[in-house]
Amino acid sequence: MAAAAAPLRTTPLNALHIELGARMVPFAGYSMPVQYPTGLIAEHLHTRRAAGLFDVSHMGQLRLLGPAGAAAFETLMPVDVIGLPVGKQRYGLLLSDEGTIIDDLMFFNQGHDAIFVIVNGACKAGDLAHIQARIAQRCAVVALPEQALLALQGPLAVTALARLAPGVEKLRFMTGGNYAVAGCDCLVTRSGYTGEDGFELSLPAAQAERLARALLAQPEVRPIGLGARNSLRLEAGLCLYGNDIDSSTTPSEAALDWAIQKVRRSGGARAGGFPGADKVLAQIDNPASLPRKRVGLVALEGVPVREHTELQSSDGRKIGTVTSGLPGPTLNQPVAMGYVSPAFAAPGTRVQAIVRGKAVPMQVCAMPFVPANYCR
Protein backbone atom coordinates (compact mmCIF):
# COMPACT_ATOMS: atom_id res chain seq x y z
CA MET A 1 0.00 0.00 0.00
CA ALA A 2 1.69 3.20 -1.10
CA ALA A 3 0.19 5.68 1.34
CA ALA A 4 1.20 8.78 -0.56
CA ALA A 5 0.30 7.43 -4.00
CA ALA A 6 -1.54 9.80 -6.30
CA PRO A 7 -5.14 8.88 -7.05
CA LEU A 8 -5.41 6.50 -9.96
CA ARG A 9 -6.49 7.83 -13.31
CA THR A 10 -9.14 6.06 -15.33
CA THR A 11 -9.49 5.41 -19.03
CA PRO A 12 -12.64 6.30 -21.02
CA LEU A 13 -13.65 2.62 -20.75
CA ASN A 14 -13.52 2.45 -16.95
CA ALA A 15 -17.29 2.11 -16.47
CA LEU A 16 -17.45 -0.55 -19.18
CA HIS A 17 -14.65 -2.58 -17.56
CA ILE A 18 -16.53 -2.57 -14.26
CA GLU A 19 -19.79 -3.47 -16.01
CA LEU A 20 -18.00 -6.43 -17.62
CA GLY A 21 -16.81 -7.66 -14.22
CA ALA A 22 -13.14 -6.83 -14.65
CA ARG A 23 -10.74 -7.05 -11.76
CA MET A 24 -9.14 -3.61 -11.72
CA VAL A 25 -5.53 -3.07 -10.62
CA PRO A 26 -3.18 -0.08 -10.54
CA PHE A 27 -0.95 0.02 -13.63
CA ALA A 28 1.14 2.93 -14.87
CA GLY A 29 -0.89 5.30 -12.70
CA TYR A 30 -4.21 4.07 -14.04
CA SER A 31 -6.87 1.72 -12.75
CA MET A 32 -6.76 -0.98 -15.43
CA PRO A 33 -8.49 -4.35 -16.00
CA VAL A 34 -6.05 -7.18 -15.26
CA GLN A 35 -8.63 -9.84 -16.13
CA TYR A 36 -12.32 -10.39 -16.68
CA PRO A 37 -14.41 -13.19 -15.11
CA THR A 38 -13.28 -15.86 -17.60
CA GLY A 39 -9.71 -15.52 -16.34
CA LEU A 40 -6.27 -14.99 -17.76
CA ILE A 41 -5.76 -18.37 -19.42
CA ALA A 42 -9.13 -18.37 -21.18
CA GLU A 43 -8.51 -14.80 -22.34
CA HIS A 44 -5.03 -15.65 -23.59
CA LEU A 45 -6.23 -18.70 -25.53
CA HIS A 46 -9.22 -16.80 -26.93
CA THR A 47 -6.88 -14.16 -28.34
CA ARG A 48 -4.72 -16.85 -29.99
CA ARG A 49 -7.84 -18.54 -31.46
CA ALA A 50 -10.27 -15.71 -32.21
CA ALA A 51 -10.06 -12.02 -31.27
CA GLY A 52 -9.43 -10.13 -28.04
CA LEU A 53 -10.21 -6.49 -27.29
CA PHE A 54 -7.69 -4.65 -25.10
CA ASP A 55 -8.01 -1.19 -23.59
CA VAL A 56 -4.56 0.36 -23.85
CA SER A 57 -5.71 3.95 -23.38
CA HIS A 58 -3.17 4.40 -20.58
CA MET A 59 -0.46 4.51 -23.24
CA GLY A 60 0.85 7.86 -24.36
CA GLN A 61 -0.15 9.30 -27.73
CA LEU A 62 1.44 12.30 -29.34
CA ARG A 63 1.93 13.89 -32.71
CA LEU A 64 4.91 15.64 -34.27
CA LEU A 65 3.85 18.30 -36.76
CA GLY A 66 5.80 20.21 -39.34
CA PRO A 67 8.04 19.61 -42.35
CA ALA A 68 11.12 19.03 -40.16
CA GLY A 69 9.38 16.56 -37.83
CA ALA A 70 10.83 13.37 -39.32
CA ALA A 71 14.38 14.71 -39.47
CA ALA A 72 14.10 16.05 -35.92
CA PHE A 73 12.66 12.80 -34.55
CA GLU A 74 15.47 10.89 -36.24
CA THR A 75 17.98 12.72 -34.05
CA LEU A 76 16.47 10.95 -31.01
CA MET A 77 16.41 7.37 -32.30
CA PRO A 78 18.76 4.97 -34.13
CA VAL A 79 15.92 4.35 -36.54
CA ASP A 80 15.03 5.35 -40.10
CA VAL A 81 12.32 7.96 -39.58
CA ILE A 82 12.93 10.09 -42.67
CA GLY A 83 12.52 7.11 -44.97
CA LEU A 84 9.26 5.81 -43.53
CA PRO A 85 6.61 6.06 -46.26
CA VAL A 86 3.23 7.68 -45.70
CA GLY A 87 0.76 5.17 -44.27
CA LYS A 88 3.45 3.00 -42.65
CA GLN A 89 4.36 2.32 -39.05
CA ARG A 90 7.69 1.42 -37.46
CA TYR A 91 9.11 0.41 -34.07
CA GLY A 92 11.48 2.93 -32.49
CA LEU A 93 13.76 3.38 -29.49
CA LEU A 94 14.33 6.63 -27.66
CA LEU A 95 17.95 6.59 -26.48
CA SER A 96 19.79 8.39 -23.72
CA ASP A 97 23.13 10.06 -24.38
CA GLU A 98 24.69 6.85 -23.02
CA GLY A 99 22.96 4.82 -25.73
CA THR A 100 20.54 3.16 -23.31
CA ILE A 101 16.83 2.81 -23.88
CA ILE A 102 14.60 5.57 -22.45
CA ASP A 103 11.51 4.01 -24.01
CA ASP A 104 10.35 1.90 -26.91
CA LEU A 105 7.56 3.21 -29.10
CA MET A 106 5.63 2.92 -32.34
CA PHE A 107 5.45 5.72 -34.87
CA PHE A 108 3.28 6.15 -37.94
CA ASN A 109 3.67 8.48 -40.90
CA GLN A 110 0.25 10.09 -41.30
CA GLY A 111 1.32 12.22 -44.26
CA HIS A 112 0.94 16.00 -44.43
CA ASP A 113 4.05 16.31 -42.22
CA ALA A 114 2.45 14.56 -39.26
CA ILE A 115 4.01 11.68 -37.30
CA PHE A 116 1.78 9.86 -34.83
CA VAL A 117 3.60 8.27 -31.89
CA ILE A 118 2.53 5.76 -29.21
CA VAL A 119 4.71 5.42 -26.11
CA ASN A 120 4.49 3.40 -22.90
CA GLY A 121 2.04 4.69 -20.30
CA ALA A 122 4.51 4.73 -17.44
CA CYS A 123 7.00 6.70 -19.57
CA LYS A 124 4.73 9.18 -21.30
CA ALA A 125 5.35 12.27 -19.17
CA GLY A 126 9.11 11.76 -19.30
CA ASP A 127 9.06 10.98 -23.02
CA LEU A 128 7.07 14.11 -23.80
CA ALA A 129 9.44 16.28 -21.78
CA HIS A 130 12.46 14.63 -23.41
CA ILE A 131 11.12 15.01 -26.94
CA GLN A 132 10.02 18.59 -26.36
CA ALA A 133 13.34 19.57 -24.80
CA ARG A 134 15.31 18.16 -27.73
CA ILE A 135 13.25 18.91 -30.84
CA ALA A 136 10.37 21.30 -30.05
CA GLN A 137 12.28 24.11 -31.74
CA ARG A 138 12.16 22.14 -35.02
CA CYS A 139 8.58 20.83 -34.97
CA ALA A 140 5.41 21.01 -32.90
CA VAL A 141 5.24 18.25 -30.28
CA VAL A 142 1.59 17.78 -29.36
CA ALA A 143 0.37 15.45 -26.61
CA LEU A 144 -2.98 13.78 -27.31
CA PRO A 145 -4.42 13.07 -23.85
CA GLU A 146 -7.98 13.09 -25.21
CA GLN A 147 -7.32 10.09 -27.45
CA ALA A 148 -8.27 6.57 -26.39
CA LEU A 149 -6.44 3.51 -27.72
CA LEU A 150 -7.94 0.06 -28.26
CA ALA A 151 -6.21 -3.03 -29.58
CA LEU A 152 -8.08 -5.82 -31.35
CA GLN A 153 -5.81 -8.83 -31.60
CA GLY A 154 -6.09 -12.36 -32.91
CA PRO A 155 -6.61 -14.33 -36.13
CA LEU A 156 -10.29 -13.31 -36.38
CA ALA A 157 -9.67 -9.63 -35.59
CA VAL A 158 -9.76 -8.82 -39.30
CA THR A 159 -13.08 -10.62 -39.74
CA ALA A 160 -14.67 -8.71 -36.88
CA LEU A 161 -13.24 -5.30 -37.75
CA ALA A 162 -13.90 -5.53 -41.48
CA ARG A 163 -17.58 -6.07 -40.73
CA LEU A 164 -17.65 -2.63 -39.08
CA ALA A 165 -15.14 -0.93 -41.36
CA PRO A 166 -14.98 -2.48 -44.82
CA GLY A 167 -11.54 -1.92 -46.28
CA VAL A 168 -9.40 -2.50 -43.20
CA GLU A 169 -8.76 -6.01 -44.48
CA LYS A 170 -6.60 -4.47 -47.20
CA LEU A 171 -4.11 -3.15 -44.64
CA ARG A 172 -0.92 -5.17 -44.18
CA PHE A 173 1.20 -5.50 -41.04
CA MET A 174 2.58 -2.12 -39.94
CA THR A 175 0.41 -0.06 -42.26
CA GLY A 176 -2.61 2.04 -41.42
CA GLY A 177 -5.03 4.81 -42.24
CA ASN A 178 -8.13 6.69 -41.16
CA TYR A 179 -11.39 4.72 -41.03
CA ALA A 180 -14.89 5.24 -39.69
CA VAL A 181 -15.47 2.19 -37.48
CA ALA A 182 -19.05 1.88 -36.23
CA GLY A 183 -19.31 5.63 -36.80
CA CYS A 184 -16.16 6.41 -34.77
CA ASP A 185 -13.24 8.39 -36.20
CA CYS A 186 -10.32 5.99 -35.92
CA LEU A 187 -6.69 5.96 -36.92
CA VAL A 188 -6.29 2.24 -37.56
CA THR A 189 -2.95 0.48 -37.84
CA ARG A 190 -2.50 -3.23 -38.48
CA SER A 191 -0.25 -3.92 -35.54
CA GLY A 192 -0.29 -4.80 -31.88
CA TYR A 193 1.80 -6.45 -29.23
CA THR A 194 0.59 -10.04 -28.98
CA GLY A 195 2.34 -11.72 -31.90
CA GLU A 196 -1.05 -12.09 -33.57
CA ASP A 197 -2.55 -10.37 -36.54
CA GLY A 198 -4.62 -7.44 -35.35
CA PHE A 199 -5.24 -3.73 -35.18
CA GLU A 200 -4.73 -0.76 -32.93
CA LEU A 201 -7.37 1.98 -33.04
CA SER A 202 -6.76 5.50 -31.79
CA LEU A 203 -9.88 7.63 -31.45
CA PRO A 204 -11.39 10.48 -29.43
CA ALA A 205 -12.06 9.44 -25.84
CA ALA A 206 -15.72 10.43 -26.13
CA GLN A 207 -16.23 7.76 -28.84
CA ALA A 208 -14.26 4.98 -27.16
CA GLU A 209 -17.12 3.26 -25.37
CA ARG A 210 -19.27 3.23 -28.49
CA LEU A 211 -16.44 1.59 -30.43
CA ALA A 212 -15.69 -0.92 -27.67
CA ARG A 213 -19.35 -1.96 -27.45
CA ALA A 214 -19.56 -2.32 -31.22
CA LEU A 215 -16.47 -4.52 -31.26
CA LEU A 216 -17.61 -6.61 -28.29
CA ALA A 217 -20.93 -7.20 -30.09
CA GLN A 218 -19.04 -9.15 -32.75
CA PRO A 219 -19.19 -12.91 -32.07
CA GLU A 220 -15.41 -13.33 -32.35
CA VAL A 221 -14.51 -10.67 -29.81
CA ARG A 222 -14.09 -10.88 -26.03
CA PRO A 223 -12.58 -8.36 -23.62
CA ILE A 224 -9.02 -9.21 -22.53
CA GLY A 225 -7.10 -7.85 -19.56
CA LEU A 226 -3.53 -6.78 -19.01
CA GLY A 227 -2.66 -10.16 -17.49
CA ALA A 228 -3.18 -11.95 -20.79
CA ARG A 229 -1.57 -9.06 -22.67
CA ASN A 230 1.59 -9.76 -20.68
CA SER A 231 1.57 -13.51 -21.28
CA LEU A 232 0.81 -13.02 -24.98
CA ARG A 233 3.64 -10.53 -25.50
CA LEU A 234 6.10 -12.75 -23.66
CA GLU A 235 5.20 -15.78 -25.81
CA ALA A 236 5.69 -13.46 -28.80
CA GLY A 237 9.21 -12.65 -27.56
CA LEU A 238 8.38 -8.95 -27.21
CA CYS A 239 10.03 -6.77 -24.56
CA LEU A 240 8.11 -5.12 -21.73
CA TYR A 241 9.62 -1.74 -20.95
CA GLY A 242 10.60 -1.61 -17.29
CA ASN A 243 11.15 -5.38 -17.14
CA ASP A 244 13.13 -6.52 -20.16
CA ILE A 245 14.52 -3.20 -21.29
CA ASP A 246 15.13 0.01 -19.39
CA SER A 247 17.56 2.89 -19.09
CA SER A 248 20.36 0.45 -18.24
CA THR A 249 20.12 -1.58 -21.47
CA THR A 250 21.44 -0.81 -24.93
CA PRO A 251 19.70 -1.94 -28.13
CA SER A 252 22.31 -4.62 -28.85
CA GLU A 253 22.20 -6.00 -25.33
CA ALA A 254 18.42 -6.18 -25.69
CA ALA A 255 18.76 -8.04 -29.04
CA LEU A 256 16.94 -5.18 -30.76
CA ASP A 257 19.47 -4.60 -33.53
CA TRP A 258 16.71 -5.50 -35.99
CA ALA A 259 15.08 -2.17 -35.09
CA ILE A 260 18.13 -0.27 -36.36
CA GLN A 261 17.93 0.01 -40.13
CA LYS A 262 21.09 -0.14 -42.29
CA VAL A 263 20.80 3.52 -43.23
CA ARG A 264 21.56 4.52 -39.61
CA ARG A 265 24.36 1.99 -39.04
CA SER A 266 28.08 2.33 -39.72
CA GLY A 267 28.52 2.87 -43.46
CA GLY A 268 24.87 3.84 -43.95
CA ALA A 269 23.79 7.03 -45.72
CA ARG A 270 22.63 8.60 -42.43
CA ALA A 271 24.84 6.67 -40.01
CA GLY A 272 24.88 7.84 -36.41
CA GLY A 273 23.60 11.24 -35.34
CA PHE A 274 21.47 9.85 -32.51
CA PRO A 275 22.18 9.85 -28.75
CA GLY A 276 24.87 7.37 -27.73
CA ALA A 277 25.60 6.55 -31.37
CA ASP A 278 29.30 5.77 -30.85
CA LYS A 279 28.57 3.13 -28.25
CA VAL A 280 25.46 1.71 -29.96
CA LEU A 281 27.17 1.35 -33.35
CA ALA A 282 30.34 -0.08 -31.80
CA GLN A 283 28.26 -2.80 -30.15
CA ILE A 284 26.55 -3.65 -33.45
CA ASP A 285 29.90 -3.71 -35.24
CA ASN A 286 31.55 -5.83 -32.58
CA PRO A 287 28.98 -8.10 -30.91
CA ALA A 288 31.76 -9.82 -28.95
CA SER A 289 32.10 -6.61 -26.93
CA LEU A 290 28.63 -6.98 -25.41
CA PRO A 291 28.63 -7.48 -21.65
CA ARG A 292 25.30 -9.36 -21.79
CA LYS A 293 22.54 -10.29 -24.19
CA ARG A 294 18.78 -10.80 -23.96
CA VAL A 295 17.73 -14.37 -24.75
CA GLY A 296 14.65 -16.56 -24.63
CA LEU A 297 14.56 -19.43 -22.18
CA VAL A 298 12.32 -22.46 -21.80
CA ALA A 299 12.14 -24.41 -18.54
CA LEU A 300 12.72 -28.10 -19.02
CA GLU A 301 10.58 -28.94 -15.98
CA GLY A 302 7.18 -27.56 -15.02
CA VAL A 303 8.41 -24.94 -12.57
CA PRO A 304 7.64 -21.36 -13.65
CA VAL A 305 10.72 -19.12 -13.53
CA ARG A 306 9.91 -15.50 -12.70
CA GLU A 307 11.58 -12.13 -13.13
CA HIS A 308 14.66 -11.44 -10.95
CA THR A 309 15.53 -15.17 -10.80
CA GLU A 310 19.28 -15.79 -10.96
CA LEU A 311 20.63 -17.78 -13.91
CA GLN A 312 23.71 -19.94 -13.48
CA SER A 313 25.96 -22.05 -15.63
CA SER A 314 25.83 -25.78 -14.96
CA ASP A 315 28.89 -25.38 -12.72
CA GLY A 316 27.09 -22.87 -10.53
CA ARG A 317 28.50 -19.52 -11.71
CA LYS A 318 26.07 -16.61 -11.97
CA ILE A 319 25.67 -15.79 -15.66
CA GLY A 320 22.56 -13.65 -15.71
CA THR A 321 19.04 -12.83 -14.54
CA VAL A 322 15.50 -13.49 -15.75
CA THR A 323 13.57 -10.31 -16.60
CA SER A 324 10.16 -11.84 -17.48
CA GLY A 325 8.89 -15.33 -16.94
CA LEU A 326 5.65 -17.24 -16.59
CA PRO A 327 3.92 -20.47 -17.63
CA GLY A 328 3.10 -19.91 -21.31
CA PRO A 329 -0.62 -20.68 -21.72
CA THR A 330 -0.35 -21.49 -25.44
CA LEU A 331 2.69 -23.73 -25.00
CA ASN A 332 1.68 -25.18 -21.65
CA GLN A 333 5.34 -24.79 -20.69
CA PRO A 334 7.21 -22.17 -18.66
CA VAL A 335 8.88 -19.51 -20.80
CA ALA A 336 11.12 -16.62 -19.84
CA MET A 337 13.44 -13.99 -21.17
CA GLY A 338 16.47 -12.60 -19.48
CA TYR A 339 20.05 -11.47 -19.83
CA VAL A 340 23.06 -13.79 -19.93
CA SER A 341 26.75 -13.49 -20.68
CA PRO A 342 27.24 -13.71 -24.47
CA ALA A 343 29.04 -17.05 -24.09
CA PHE A 344 25.70 -18.54 -22.98
CA ALA A 345 23.46 -16.79 -25.51
CA ALA A 346 23.44 -19.40 -28.29
CA PRO A 347 20.14 -21.28 -28.74
CA GLY A 348 20.39 -24.76 -27.26
CA THR A 349 22.69 -23.72 -24.41
CA ARG A 350 21.73 -25.35 -21.12
CA VAL A 351 21.62 -23.10 -18.08
CA GLN A 352 19.94 -23.36 -14.69
CA ALA A 353 17.63 -21.00 -12.86
CA ILE A 354 17.75 -20.89 -9.08
CA VAL A 355 14.12 -21.06 -7.93
CA ARG A 356 13.58 -21.15 -4.16
CA GLY A 357 17.11 -22.47 -3.75
CA LYS A 358 16.73 -25.29 -6.26
CA ALA A 359 18.32 -25.48 -9.70
CA VAL A 360 15.71 -25.64 -12.47
CA PRO A 361 17.16 -26.66 -15.84
CA MET A 362 16.48 -24.24 -18.70
CA GLN A 363 17.51 -24.03 -22.32
CA VAL A 364 18.24 -20.90 -24.31
CA CYS A 365 15.93 -20.84 -27.31
CA ALA A 366 15.12 -18.62 -30.24
CA MET A 367 12.16 -16.26 -29.89
CA PRO A 368 9.28 -15.89 -30.50
CA PHE A 369 8.18 -18.90 -28.46
CA VAL A 370 4.89 -18.93 -30.39
CA PRO A 371 5.26 -18.20 -34.13
CA ALA A 372 4.07 -14.73 -35.10
CA ASN A 373 0.86 -14.61 -37.11
CA TYR A 374 1.27 -11.21 -38.76
CA CYS A 375 -0.47 -10.41 -42.04
CA ARG A 376 2.50 -9.40 -44.18
Added chain:
Amino acid sequence: MTVKFSKDHEWIDAADATAAVVGITVHAQDALGDVVFVDLPEVGRHFAQGEVAGVVESVKAAADVYMPVSGEITAVNESLRADPSLANSDPLGAGWFFKIRPSDAGQLDALLDAASYADYAKTA
Protein backbone atom coordinates in the same frame (compact mmCIF):
# COMPACT_ATOMS: atom_id res chain seq x y z
CA MET B 1 -17.20 -26.85 12.21
CA THR B 2 -13.51 -27.21 12.96
CA VAL B 3 -12.23 -25.19 10.04
CA LYS B 4 -10.10 -22.18 10.99
CA PHE B 5 -8.44 -19.54 8.84
CA SER B 6 -5.10 -17.73 8.93
CA LYS B 7 -4.49 -14.11 7.99
CA ASP B 8 -2.21 -15.50 5.26
CA HIS B 9 -5.34 -16.98 3.60
CA GLU B 10 -4.88 -20.63 4.47
CA TRP B 11 -7.65 -22.78 5.93
CA ILE B 12 -7.06 -25.70 8.28
CA ASP B 13 -9.56 -28.41 9.15
CA ALA B 14 -8.43 -30.07 12.38
CA ALA B 15 -11.31 -32.55 12.69
CA ASP B 16 -8.61 -35.23 12.73
CA ALA B 17 -6.15 -33.85 15.28
CA THR B 18 -3.28 -35.97 13.92
CA ALA B 19 -3.95 -35.17 10.26
CA ALA B 20 -5.31 -31.66 9.98
CA VAL B 21 -5.98 -30.67 6.36
CA VAL B 22 -4.55 -27.40 4.99
CA GLY B 23 -5.45 -25.52 1.83
CA ILE B 24 -5.78 -21.99 0.48
CA THR B 25 -9.01 -20.02 0.79
CA VAL B 26 -11.57 -19.14 -1.87
CA HIS B 27 -10.38 -15.56 -1.54
CA ALA B 28 -6.72 -16.56 -2.09
CA GLN B 29 -7.35 -18.64 -5.20
CA ASP B 30 -9.58 -15.91 -6.59
CA ALA B 31 -6.87 -13.30 -6.12
CA LEU B 32 -4.25 -15.54 -7.77
CA GLY B 33 -6.33 -16.52 -10.78
CA ASP B 34 -5.78 -19.77 -12.68
CA VAL B 35 -3.41 -21.93 -10.64
CA VAL B 36 -0.97 -23.75 -12.92
CA PHE B 37 1.70 -25.11 -10.58
CA VAL B 38 2.06 -26.08 -6.94
CA ASP B 39 5.23 -26.85 -5.00
CA LEU B 40 4.37 -29.11 -2.05
CA PRO B 41 6.50 -29.84 1.02
CA GLU B 42 8.19 -33.14 1.84
CA VAL B 43 6.27 -35.52 4.06
CA GLY B 44 7.96 -35.75 7.45
CA ARG B 45 9.29 -32.17 7.51
CA HIS B 46 8.41 -29.96 10.44
CA PHE B 47 7.58 -26.30 9.95
CA ALA B 48 6.97 -23.59 12.51
CA GLN B 49 3.80 -21.49 12.31
CA GLY B 50 4.20 -18.87 9.57
CA GLU B 51 7.02 -20.69 7.74
CA VAL B 52 6.72 -21.17 3.98
CA ALA B 53 5.63 -24.77 3.40
CA GLY B 54 4.61 -24.57 -0.23
CA VAL B 55 4.18 -22.39 -3.28
CA VAL B 56 1.20 -21.85 -5.53
CA GLU B 57 1.68 -20.30 -8.95
CA SER B 58 -0.69 -18.77 -11.46
CA VAL B 59 0.30 -17.36 -14.84
CA LYS B 60 0.51 -13.94 -13.19
CA ALA B 61 2.33 -14.63 -9.97
CA ALA B 62 3.74 -17.02 -7.42
CA ALA B 63 2.50 -16.95 -3.82
CA ASP B 64 3.85 -18.69 -0.74
CA VAL B 65 1.71 -21.08 1.27
CA TYR B 66 2.42 -20.59 4.98
CA MET B 67 1.99 -23.06 7.82
CA PRO B 68 -1.15 -21.93 9.67
CA VAL B 69 0.15 -23.66 12.82
CA SER B 70 3.40 -25.41 13.70
CA GLY B 71 3.53 -29.09 12.85
CA GLU B 72 4.83 -31.98 10.80
CA ILE B 73 3.73 -32.73 7.24
CA THR B 74 2.00 -36.12 7.20
CA ALA B 75 0.69 -36.17 3.61
CA VAL B 76 0.58 -34.04 0.47
CA ASN B 77 -2.14 -33.92 -2.19
CA GLU B 78 -0.66 -35.67 -5.23
CA SER B 79 -3.90 -35.03 -7.15
CA LEU B 80 -3.31 -31.29 -6.76
CA ARG B 81 0.26 -31.67 -8.01
CA ALA B 82 -1.09 -33.45 -11.10
CA ASP B 83 -3.97 -30.99 -11.59
CA PRO B 84 -3.21 -27.63 -9.94
CA SER B 85 -6.54 -26.21 -11.18
CA LEU B 86 -8.22 -28.11 -8.32
CA ALA B 87 -7.05 -25.20 -6.15
CA ASN B 88 -9.44 -23.00 -8.16
CA SER B 89 -12.31 -25.39 -8.78
CA ASP B 90 -12.53 -26.89 -5.28
CA PRO B 91 -10.23 -24.93 -2.95
CA LEU B 92 -11.92 -26.16 0.25
CA GLY B 93 -12.21 -29.78 -0.90
CA ALA B 94 -10.28 -31.67 -3.57
CA GLY B 95 -7.85 -28.74 -3.84
CA TRP B 96 -6.34 -29.26 -0.36
CA PHE B 97 -2.53 -28.92 -0.18
CA PHE B 98 -1.19 -31.03 2.67
CA LYS B 99 -2.02 -32.67 5.98
CA ILE B 100 -0.16 -31.92 9.19
CA ARG B 101 0.16 -33.15 12.77
CA PRO B 102 -0.14 -29.88 14.74
CA SER B 103 2.36 -29.56 17.58
CA ASP B 104 0.59 -26.76 19.50
CA ALA B 105 -3.18 -26.96 19.88
CA GLY B 106 -3.26 -23.44 21.32
CA GLN B 107 -2.24 -22.00 17.94
CA LEU B 108 -5.35 -23.53 16.37
CA ASP B 109 -7.64 -21.81 18.85
CA ALA B 110 -6.07 -18.45 18.05
CA LEU B 111 -6.86 -18.66 14.30
CA LEU B 112 -9.86 -16.87 12.77
CA ASP B 113 -13.26 -18.51 12.53
CA ALA B 114 -15.18 -18.37 9.23
CA ALA B 115 -17.08 -15.19 10.05
CA SER B 116 -14.00 -13.33 11.29
CA TYR B 117 -12.02 -14.44 8.26
CA ALA B 118 -14.78 -13.31 5.90
CA ASP B 119 -14.61 -9.84 7.46
CA TYR B 120 -10.81 -9.86 7.31
CA ALA B 121 -10.68 -10.97 3.67
CA LYS B 122 -12.88 -8.05 2.64
CA THR B 123 -10.16 -5.65 3.75
CA ALA B 124 -7.13 -7.74 2.72
